[in-house]
Amino acid sequence: MDPNCTCEKCELKSLFFQSVSEEELFNVCNNKKENEHKKGDLIIAEGSVIKDFIYLKSGLVKLYKTTRDHEQILKFAGPFDFVSILNIFSHNKHQYSVMALEDSVTCHVDFAEVRNMVLENGVFAHGLLQKMGQVSDSIIQESLQIRRHNLKGRVAIVLLYFANRVYEKDEFELPLSRKEIAEYIGKTTENVIRALSDFRKSNIIKIFGKVIEIIDKERLERLSKFG
Amino acid sequence: MDPNCTCEKCELKSLFFQSVSEEELFNVCNNKKENEHKKGDLIIAEGSVIKDFIYLKSGLVKLYKTTRDHEQILKFAGPFDFVSILNIFSHNKHQYSVMALEDSVTCHVDFAEVRNMVLENGVFAHGLLQKMGQVSDSIIQESLQIRRHNLKGRVAIVLLYFANRVYEKDEFELPLSRKEIAEYIGKTTENVIRALSDFRKSNIIKIFGKVIEIIDKERLERLSKFG
DNA sequence: ATCATGGTATGATATTTATCATAACACTTG
DNA sequence: CAAGTGTTATGATAAATATCATACCATGAT
Known part of the structure; x- marks a missing residue:
């Protein structure tokens, strides 16, 4: 093995390349590119041509679409639910933008190579499906x-999504502005702020700028179910 | 060819079986089942086990999810944008229900067979992706x-969706109740009715029960963009 | 340091939408 | 035929949310 090729050790190898032969993996591995992105960097621009199969090795990103006057956030995604797959076989341009919410590392494999693997390796194709x-x-x-x-x-x-699914802690630093929360849930920024203030006044959470501490998780869960 | 096998003539053959060999098609064709559904019939029940790869040959359906107190309609679909594919490789139970909005015919192919074709036929797998x-x-x-x-x-x-995409006419019979429109757009039934009445009073549409005639399409289009 | 800028925060008000009530009508069922 | 049920329709009112205004604070640029 080429010493530059570290795919063997990649935590995500099993996700996409489980079924791939030594030879195929070697090929992918030597032609891949890894990119580092700082928090706030644009990783994929909506409308740009799709050249690579891109997946997230580490970090946190937002997937969003820009419209006339504002942005709509589709999804927050980490390494194990990365998303560029959705468009890659059906569009030649990216339909959504992807931006790093935290420092992130992406891995880029030439799309033609992925397509070949789909055409030749049924188990791989099935995994992608x-x-x-x-x-x-x-x-x-x-x-x-x-x-x-x-x-x-x-x-x-x-x-609760960030507490349970992303940070697995009840105190965490929100990687989002209030505006971005609003863009995700489809409400105005002011009203997101008001809701958070309301939770604070009701002793459900504590707020220290972007740091949130969940005090009364039960009540928050009730709200997330019945509110 | 078996005289019972009419897949050769199926309008949708190219959609899913473009790349399939004579032999494979023959096999699929002889093991397929076709079902007819009357308007209002439940075609797929959310939560039921996925056994077949199901696609719509003709008709119109709604895809929806039932929650605590009401239904949420995801999508209306005709033959060329049918949808059961979404879950079939990732879940063993249907995540959504499908109901016929008009008399419809579905074609059912055993899922194991489709999976085999994915595993053995890269072009087919690519088409599904x-x-x-x-x-x-x-x-x-x-x-x-x-x-x-x-x-x-x-x-x-x-x-406009039904006028332009489904019926390609400016006068058509809505295959939906006002309630179903509400379940699709996420508003209350009363307010859907009010919006329609409002369009009628503004001479944008005429209403004869379920039959809608669009009179001022430009204004309707402006509303669909800026409203 | 000063200035602009964006994020957070709160209040007052306007608008939109939901809820509740009622009624006419069509349709099914006993 | 009558009774019940669901759909369409409209009005009155309540509740939720958006909009506009203002302020404070942190940050980076000049």
């Missing part, structure tokens, strides 16, 4: 969930 | 589009 189903379903289900809740319920869902 | 990307993207984009409009804008979007 599975992953794609999971990703699209998570976006759709989350969107439906948010849509059936009011302002406070939606904000509660976001806080 | 493309189709799946299109379907998931259409759901996501439509959902975002609706979310950034107000009540009237949303209703206008629905009317």
Whole structure:
């Protein structure tokens, strides 16, 4: 093995390359590129041509679409639910932008190579179909969930998402501005701030700037279900 | 060829079986089942086990999810944008229900057979990846589009969808109740009715029960963009 | 240091939408 | 036929949310 090739040790190898032969992996590995992104960097620009199969090795990103007057955030994603797969076989341009919410590392494999692997390796293709189903379903289900809740319920869902799914702690630094929360849940920035203030006044959370501490998780969970 | 096998003539053959060999097609064709559904029939029940790869040959359906107290409609779909693909590789149970909005015919192929074709036929697998990307993207984009409009804008979007995409006529019979429009756009039934009445009073549409005639399409289009 | 800028925060008000009530009508069922 | 049920429709009112205004604070640029 080439000493430059570290894919063997990649935590995500099993995600996409489980079924790939030594020879194929070697090939992918030597032609891949890894990019580092600082918090706030644009990783993928909506409308740009898709050249690579891109996946997230580490970090946290937001997926969003820019419209006339504002942005709509589709999904927050970490390494194990990364998302560029959705468009890659059906569009030649990226339909969404991706921005780093925390320092992130992406891995880029030439798309032609991935397509060849799909054409030649059925197990690999099947794995991609599975992953794609999971990703699209998570976006759709989350969107439906948010849509059936009011302002406070939606904000509660976001806080619990970061506490339970991303940081696995009840005190964490929000990697988002209030505006970005608003862009995700489809409400105004002011009302997101009001909801957070309301939670603070009701002793459900404490707020120190971007740091949130969840004090009464039960109540927050009730809000996320019935609010 | 078996005289019972009419897949050769199926209008949708190219959609899913473009790349499939004579032998494979023959096999699929003889093991397929076709089902007819009357308007209002449940075709797929959310939560039921996925056994078949199901696609729509003709008709019109709604895809929806049942929650605590009401239903949320995800998508209306005809033969060329059918949707059961989304879950089939990633879940063992259907995540959404499908109901016929008009008399419909579905074609059922055993899932194991489809999986085998994915594993053995890269071109077929690639075609499914493309189709799946299109379907998931259409759901996501439509959902975002609706979310950034107000009540009237949303209703206008629905009317134009049926006029332009489904019936290709400016006078058509809505295959939906007002309640179902509400479940799709995420507003109350009363307000959907009010929006329609409002369009009628403004001479944008005429209403004869379920039959809608669009009189001022330009104004409706403006509403669907800026409302 | 000063200035502009963006994020956070709060209040007052306007607008939008939901809820509740009622009624007419069509449709099914006993 | 009558009774019940669901759909369409409209009005009155309540609740949720958006909009506009203002302020404070931190940050980076000049």
